[in-house]
Amino acid sequence: MVRVMYTDLYEGFQLWPNRVPVAAYHSDASTFGFVPQRFATYDPFVNPITPEDAQRLHLINAYRRYGYLKANLDPLQLTETPAVRELDPGFYGLKPTDTDARGVSIERLVGQLEALYCGPISVEFMHLNDWQERHWFSQNFERVQSEELSLEEKRRVVDLMLRSQSFDNFLALKFPTLKRYGCEGAESMFAFFSELFEIAPSSDVKDIVMCIAHRGRNNLLVELMEFPVVQMFRKIRGKPEFPDDVLGSGDVLSHLTSSFDYKSPEGNVHITMLPNPSHLEAVNPVAMGKARGRAATKRLGDYGSEAEGSEVGDGVLCLQVHGDGAFSGQGVVWETMVLSQCPHFRIGGSIHLVTNNQIAFTAEAHIGRPSTHCTDIAKSLPSPVIHVNGDSVEDVLRAGRLAFAYRQRFRKDVFVNLLCYRRWGHNELDDPTFTQPLMYSIIEDRKSPPDLYAQQLIDQGQFSEDEKKTIVETHTSKLIEEFRKVDTEPPRAVHLGGNWKGYKQAPKEISKWDTGVDLELLRYVGAKSVEVPEDFALHHHLQKTHVDARLNRIKTGENIDWSTAEALAFGSILAQDFDIRISGQDVGRATFCHRHAALTDQMTDAVYIPLNNLSPDQKSFIEVANNPLSEEAVLGFEFGFSTENPRRLCLWEAQFGDFFNGAQIIIDTFIASAESKWLQQSGLVMTLPHGFDGAGPEHSSCRMERFLQLTDSREDQIPVDGDHVNFQVANPTTSAQYFHLLRRQVVTPWRKPLVIVAPKILLRHPMAASKLTDLAPGTTFQNVLDDNVDPNKVTKLIFTSGKHAYTIMKERDARKLVDTAVIRLESLCPFPVADLQAVFQKYPAANKYLWSQEEPRNAGAYSFASRRLEAALGITVAYAGRPELAWTATAIGQFHEAENKKIIEDTFAF
Ligand SMILES: Cc1ncc(C[n+]2csc(CCOP(=O)(O)OP(=O)(O)O)c2C)c(N)n1
Ligand SMILES: [Mg+2]
Incomplete structure (x- = not known):
């Protein structure tokens, strides 16, 4: 026609x-x-x-x-x-x-x-x-x-679909009690994926980063993504996922991953399927971040050259696969979509496939969403939506073709709504007729999509019953053969390849690194960090308070404040050829107006980043990513970005530490546990402004207690913590300490996430300022900061962490007490046992021990540190601090002051 x-x-x-x-x-x-x-x-x-x-x-x-x-x-x-x-x-x-x-x-x-x-x-x-x-x-x-499909295309698709069905049948037979979340009813997704993989190289897309939930994931891995099926069988049998010499435990069956080169006639495309937690849709921003990270590594798209015609989305494609129920219900879906066209987050459009089996667990579509289609949210971007009947296999392929062409041309997100069904219950052990008898009476009568498509081709004379039989038989014998190897095949650990070559897992000891930098280089970087072009109209206030003040600090080598130390750390890291990305709400200026990493011309609004103009032949750069107002999606994005390449420093700064909990899913399921579950390292730094300064319940605390509880630091310290803890928590009190923390994050040959309990008032506090020589070669981050007193006169040791130390020291000095020393824990995790012991030994006359903190007793580091101090030093510490609170801090100024007074009284009354 x-x-x-x-x-x-x-x-x-x-x-x-x-x-x-x-x-x-x-x-x-x-x-x-x-x-x-x-x-x-x-x-x-x-x-x-x-x-x-x-x-x-x-x-x-x-x-x-x-x-x-x-x-x-x-x-x-x-x-x-x-x-x-x-x-x-x-x-x-x-x-x-x-x-x-x-x-x-x-x-x-x-x-x-x-x-x-x-x-x-x-x-x-x-x-x-x-x-x-x-x-x-x-x-x-x-x-x-x-467009008519070629015979070759049709055969490729029918082959994949039949194999997927055969795979499901095999698992059902061999492991009848397994929850496999099979592909049955949705097999035409193979037409979609294989089409994308085939055509991607023709548009110079050489990398596809994809994320997918449970449904059909294992089918895809085994049948299209070269995952060794014997490893899957091992896993089903409950065998360890990784070899003994690897620090990690593995994850559930439905979170396995693959990374491989797909070979199409147009060329190769590298496909990476990301591991993901069970929290549906949480992986979406991670995939976007990883895709953008890949573009950064390859200097493509937004990281390419405008003069050479670079366009966002060049070379790297993000493919997000969703379930209809989760896609409709999870807030992170929208948060992630918001990023899609934002500067410093955009990736030139993701292709989304919603595997819409019209049910989520037992909740049918009308229970799960208010909209006609589960993809209606796409319209607000606005992005196009392609709806396709999952039984119309060739149209599913066409949907992939059209989606790809649109994405390539307009570099925007595009959505495919694959209407299909789920042959069994939520998992194969659930009986769906308890709740959906009518739906399942229809499903039971249906021929499967692979059988339907095979029949269609047979009817058209393009395929035969014999060929179908051969595909299934060959496939089944291959599975049987692999199944036999299950007891002899060793486990494998796929990590530290590609960009991570040369890196290793963190050691079981706490290491120390010389993170000091040549002072001449620091002076150069310091001056450059506030230099603007001659015709740049700088804000007059910043000229004085930012530029002149910093130049003076650099010249005198005194009063290096927090932002100067950070600029020096950043500049020296760039000079060592690591890129940097700092992301967060308003990070260019910074919430507390101290950073000014990005300056705005007062006449034109143009933005200038001095650290990207250190020298004419500069090769590494800082990306200053002011965020949309999201925590979960942005933190997920930054995590993904950080995992792509260890040769970059990635930071996420919360506006106030309190707001991290909007991203709790990312913290629990990625940051705290990705290496244990998936051997996936990340050096992401989270800086979380914290401090009890009367700002009330939601601007005072980054709830460090929660992070401490989330670490795998040993309470009994047997064995003592090493660098291999799941993530680090530090509470630095000087700008030099902050400098060294940042630098340590890039010089180690491994990556670990780092939570910095970050200051507010210490940003400009004279006691927190350091000397330039504190950053000189030979200096390092100190896990414990000792006091500057005569140790022989000391009978009372006050342990603390964070800015509270200065309050106590000031009071101690005002009271002219010589019997009291204040010891600061700058590293909380790993817990620095050896350093604490060394300091402790300097105080032979000490016989009274106290933990003092400004946080409530059910918060702060008290419960974490007190037990570890007991284990490390054999002492019991008394407590001075706020009493237990249902919220983090009082909102009433007078109460706040009264509480402060009481803490001081309790601290010195002991
Ligand atoms: C955030 C979150 N909440 C609840 C669950 C439990 N759960 C697992 S699968 C599922 C149903 C998902 O439905 P849908 O997204 O439509 O995917 P389908 O299973 O139908 O393929 C639920 C509720 C989960 N994994 N994650
Ligand atoms: Mg569903």
């Missing part, structure tokens, strides 16, 4: 004038991680339209807009097709026999529009804001439907 291309007939349609976004965000010279996007990439030929055309165009556009509502999308036909009044030609005064100048009758027009927009594949794209996008989409949607 020859199809009329309605876009060709009615090209003049234009709702809004073309709006070219204005990228006023950056100057081009100094920003790293942003190339202005090139728009107007599609410039169609436009015919003027006649009044007669316009009348028909109403009808055509109604199909484009509403056709999906009555499309044949659901293999189960669970819902009734709604009547859509706008699809009735009479609505526009058109009669079936009306014929236009080209001889096309309305009847024929409707027939073809029905075939195009109401068949097993349909689209939503009329909500796109740019008319060129809408035009492109309708034209290409119509075109892709008319």
